[in-house]
Amino acid sequence: MFTSPRIQLLASAGAILALTLAAVLLASWFGPATERVLTVFLISLTAVVGIGLYSGNSGILSFGHVAFMGIGAYAASLLTLPSALKVATLPKLPEWLAMTELSLIPATLIAVVFTAVVALFIGAAIGKLEGSAATIATLGLLIIVHGVIIGWRDVTRGAQSFFGVPRETDLVTAAVACVLALLVARYYRDSVSGLRLRAGRENAIAAGAVGVRIQRERLVAFVLSAAIMALAGSMIAHFLGAFSPKKFYFNDTFLLLAMLIVGGMTTVTGAITGAVVITLVTEVLRRLESGFTLGGFDVPPIFGTAQIGIGLIILLAMFRKVDGLAGMKEWEERLLPVADLPDKAPVVPQAPATDTLTGEAMTMAFGGLTAVDGVSIRIEPGEIMGLIGPNGSGKTTLLNMLSGVLTPTAGRVMRGDEDLTGLATYQIADRGIARTFQNIRLFPNLTVMQNVLVAALSTHGGRDAPARAHAAMERLGVTGHAAADAGTLSYGDQRRVEIARALACQPQFLFLDEPAAGMNREETDALMVILRRLSSELGIAVLLVDHDLELINQLSDRIAVLNEGRMIAQGTPLEIRKDPAVIAAYLGTGRKTDTKQEGEMT
Amino acid sequence: MDLFVQQTVNALALGGTYALLALGLAVVFSIMGLINFAHGELMTISGYTLMYCGIAGVPFVISVPLAILAAMVAAVAMERIAFRPVRGGSGATMLITSFAVAMILQVLFQNLISARSQAVMLPPLLSESLRIGNVIIGVNKIAAIVATVLMLVFLDRFMNRQKTGIAMRAAAEDFAIARLMGIRANTVIAGAFAISGLLAGVAAVLWVSQRASVDPLMGFTPVLKAFIAAILGGLGSLRGAVAGGFLLGFIEVYLAAFLPQELQEFRDPIGLGIVVLILLFRPNGMIPSRVLGSVKV
Numbered sequence: 001m002f003t004s005p006r007i008q009l010l011a012s013a014g015a016i017l018a019l020t021l022a023a024v025l026l027a028s029w030f031g032p033a034t035e036r037v038l039t040v041f042l043i044s045l046t047a048v049v050g051i052g053l054y055s056g057n058s059g060i061l062s063f064g065h066v067a068f069m070g071i072g073a074y075a076a077s078l079l080t081l082p083s084a085l086k087v088a089t090l091p092k093l094p095e096w097l098a099m100t101e102l103s104l105i106p107a108t109l110i111a112v113v114f115t116a117v118v119a120l121f122i123g124a125a126i127g128k129l130e131g132s133a134a135t136i137a138t139l140g141l142l143i144i145v146h147g148v149i150i151g152w153r154d155v156t157r158g159a160q161s162f163f164g165v166p167r168e169t170d171l172v173t174a175a176v177a178c179v180l181a182l183l184v185a186r187y188y189r190d191s192v193s194g195l196r197l198r199a200g201r202e203n204a205i206a207a208g209a210v211g212v213r214i215q216r217e218r219l220v221a222f223v224l225s226a227a228i229m230a231l232a233g234s235m236i237a238h239f240l241g242a243f244s245p246k247k248f249y250f251n252d253t254f255l256l257l258a259m260l261i262v263g264g265m266t267t268v269t270g271a272i273t274g275a276v277v278i279t280l281v282t283e284v285l286r287r288l289e290s291g292f293t294l295g296g297f298d299v300p301p302i303f304g305t306a307q308i309g310i311g312l313i314i315l316l317a318m319f320r321k322v323d324g325l326a327g328m329k330e331w332e333e334r335l336l337p338v339a340d341l342p343d344k345a346p347v348v349p350q351a352p353a354t355d356t357l358t359g360e361a362m363t364m365a366f367g368g369l370t371a372v373d374g375v376s377i378r379i380e381p382g383e384i385m386g387l388i389g390p391n392g393s394g395k396t397t398l399l400n401m402l403s404g405v406l407t408p409t410a411g412r413v414m415r416g417d418e419d420l421t422g423l424a425t426y427q428i429a430d431r432g433i434a435r436t437f438q439n440i441r442l443f444p445n446l447t448v449m450q451n452v453l454v455a456a457l458s459t460h461g462g463r464d465a466p467a468r469a470h471a472a473m474e475r476l477g478v479t480g481h482a483a484a485d486a487g488t489l490s491y492g493d494q495r496r497v498e499i500a501r502a503l504a505c506q507p508q509f510l511f512l513d514e515p516a517a518g519m520n521r522e523e524t525d526a527l528m529v530i531l532r533r534l535s536s537e538l539g540i541a542v543l544l545v546d547h548d549l550e551l552i553n554q555l556s557d558r559i560a561v562l563n564e565g566r567m568i569a570q571g572t573p574l575e576i577r578k579d580p581a582v583i584a585a586y587l588g589t590g591r592k593t594d595t596k597q598e599g600e601m602t
Numbered sequence: 603m604d605l606f607v608q609q610t611v612n613a614l615a616l617g618g619t620y621a622l623l624a625l626g627l628a629v630v631f632s633i634m635g636l637i638n639f640a641h642g643e644l645m646t647i648s649g650y651t652l653m654y655c656g657i658a659g660v661p662f663v664i665s666v667p668l669a670i671l672a673a674m675v676a677a678v679a680m681e682r683i684a685f686r687p688v689r690g691g692s693g694a695t696m697l698i699t700s701f702a703v704a705m706i707l708q709v710l711f712q713n714l715i716s717a718r719s720q721a722v723m724l725p726p727l728l729s730e731s732l733r734i735g736n737v738i739i740g741v742n743k744i745a746a747i748v749a750t751v752l753m754l755v756f757l758d759r760f761m762n763r764q765k766t767g768i769a770m771r772a773a774a775e776d777f778a779i780a781r782l783m784g785i786r787a788n789t790v791i792a793g794a795f796a797i798s799g800l801l802a803g804v805a806a807v808l809w810v811s812q813r814a815s816v817d818p819l820m821g822f823t824p825v826l827k828a829f830i831a832a833i834l835g836g837l838g839s840l841r842g843a844v845a846g847g848f849l850l851g852f853i854e855v856y857l858a859a860f861l862p863q864e865l866q867e868f869r870d871p872i873g874l875g876i877v878v879l880i881l882l883f884r885p886n887g888m889i890p891s892r893v894l895g896s897v898k899v
Binding site: 055059061125126128129130131132133135136137139140143144145147148150151153254257258261265303304307308310311312314315318319322 | 631635637684687688691692693694695697698699701702703705706708709710712713717826829830832833837867868869870871874875877878881882885886887
């Protein structure tokens, strides 16, 4: 199941095959020297998309992936190395390994599987780390694996050259491996897992709130990308015939990362662009490096010209195009911006809740500050409940506790008889509770369709996801924007997309944190109609936080009022309007004759 | 027991150097979110200044401040030329920019100075050692520990008493609000780089005084360790950086001293393995930064 229009995926696959084929034919016409350059390029590209599969989709830059290339190279070479040579150079190798002598393809397959298993353990271990800490942990991974390879002399010959590997990688083999890697990377990006991971990259908190289990998707991508790195490792090992641990350390890491980042980390288009640009520049500069004659004038050889060149290209790319030369979109997404929608928006039956959602004596303390203090709240199936209170009264904190973003310091969240306290946001989302955020949290670089679709895919086991997504967009009137990037929409449209995304989770309880903020009167009125129909037609209970008291008064069946972290009143809009504690909290306890202010409440 | 005391002194000296480097990284990271790969090249610049001063016959007491000053100037220049254009970019963007700067500088050192390791003339006093009971302690080790303590005290006072230091802490908490309060972004960031240059310079002098040589890649390994120390302590947290630096120093020195001979080859992987193990239990480091991770929803 893929989450982007089929025409884009077909166009991409066609282009990958055609370009590779053209390059191979062209190189074999030019001769062996060009063939060698192209082979190395294709292997590098394989590794670049391998890193990109993880780093691009997860947003976590990895320095450690070359270690997997090394593991793959050593593992595959140990299997293909002639037995006689193994006995002579690695006498302490276990008998079964010393006697094994496989050809390239089975050896590569075994090495890929082995590396993937290693990556599974490592990925599970470092998956807890976020952002820059995760990046530095991958740097640690690189150093650890390098250290182990050097130390494990009996198997790897230590820091010495590992030689005698049969040179079985030719241009065609490298091309096949590269096409395979490109296709896996391209299709993963738009697979369900890839879309979820990208959503997590764009906004981790919102992704959790729509049911995405980010750490699991990260692990999937980590293992898959490590497998591609092992493939590249086996290819380069059987191309070079001899290598040492240094081959899989910082120099190549930097070169591959430079390719990835100059081109653009998040796309396969970017990986290819970056690899082409850096390879061309390196090839040209390497010729200059050994010195040359310019108009009868001898230019002396300058060591490291290629490195300086790469460095300057990176700086230029970062100064001019922060997201890399290719940006955030694949070429086919730019040229064929369509959204795959079912012909007719289906009406998805909703299952109204039969139980209530209750927060019992919830308290949230941040250090010394108690933001919410012993608040109990009860939301009945299908009702619209307004939650109001002055700024800083704890409304959003209450919402965060009910939706699992925060775990209450004391108290419980119950749905019917089930205790939801302490569950992760993605588990809450799967139990029929969806929400929007006060400061809009969309996935700005995903299309509107993808924003909504990822929510539908990640809740209720992803059943009827495209239909649910379409129905939700239709209901909020944002179907016309389906193919547009969410980040490019107007403020009001972004609010509507966020509600559609929450609705796609097919919730029985929906929390809206200031949905009308930044909307004008007409937009607010239109929103009011939509919200009322959510309750009357679909039986969804809505908990509504807003400062627009007109909106709250007209929509709510009941209103709860918070002040300074405590619940000061609960009741029908009429009761609340007359409640002296509410009036005091909102308007202060002025002279009683001051009736003009009281009028503003209504 | 004597061996233990001896190794503890070594660990303090090495850990102190890591702490200073990690602190330099943390000061910059906490304010602008940049992990500066080129921090090591500041060390190298400092080292080469010491070398040239030695060749020119400048007295050591003068060449040390000159070397530190060189690192500070280089740090501020680096920010102005390379990092200002990418300010506000993503962490990956800034990190890669700094890596490009590091790569260019390394090649320049190799071409303009020498690809090989160069000797640095040090005063003979540094290579002498003191005997306290049965324990022999090198003067350079004592100097390293004293210098580290002095720098930490200085930095603590600077960050808590000086206007620029307080402004930096405010900027680290919330850069946007700090700017609205009238704190000048350029001044604070330049200040942060100057401080990180100062720390890198001191660390370089300590590093060189243990080894008496400089090469183009001199800063690479210690700064790599400092990255790990900064993560171990809690990225963006100044106290964490110091704690992480010392802890890493202890792990390395004790492993080198007490690990059985047959496992010595795996020293680095084992050391890093311990670090990863600690991080598994404390993913945000030993002393997490209060700001990072507290995203307002």
